Amino acid sequence: MRPAFYSDASAAARVLLSVPHASRRKCAAKMIKKAMKADQFVRRYERLHPKWGNGTLRSVALTCNPTNEPSFDNSDYCQCFEEVLRQLRKVRARAVM
Numbered sequence: 001m002r003p004a005f006y007s008d009a010s011a012a013a014r015v016l017l018s019v020p021h022a023s024r025r026k027c028a029a030k031m032i033k034k035a036m037k038a039d040q041f042v043r044r045y046e047r048l049h050p051k052w053g054n055g056t057l058r059s060v061a062l063t064c065n066p067t068n069e070p071s072f073d074n075s076d077y078c079q080c081f082e083e084v085l086r087q088l089r090k091v092r093a094r095a096v097m
Contacts, residue, residue: 001038
């Protein structure tokens with residue numbers, strides 16, 4: 001997966017807002033997995049993945065129709081954002097091992 005920035009986490013969190021609470025962890029992990037596969041595709045074929053784009057989490061999230069971005073006053077959005085960051089940390093921790 002390409003390096004993750006605020007825009008990646010924000011887009012993924014906005015997708016999670018429309019997902020039931022119980023499914024958010026799995027959905028975030030799935031988006032990250034798709035971004036990783038898209039990045040592999042881009043590196044191998046030197047073109048965008050036909051479904052998931054350029055290998056960024058944002059490009060995957062945008063295929064899932066994210067909601068408009070609320071402020072951090074929205075506690076549900078904060079929880080979604082935190083979940084995305086947790087999943088990103090897990091992936092990065094595994095990559096270091």
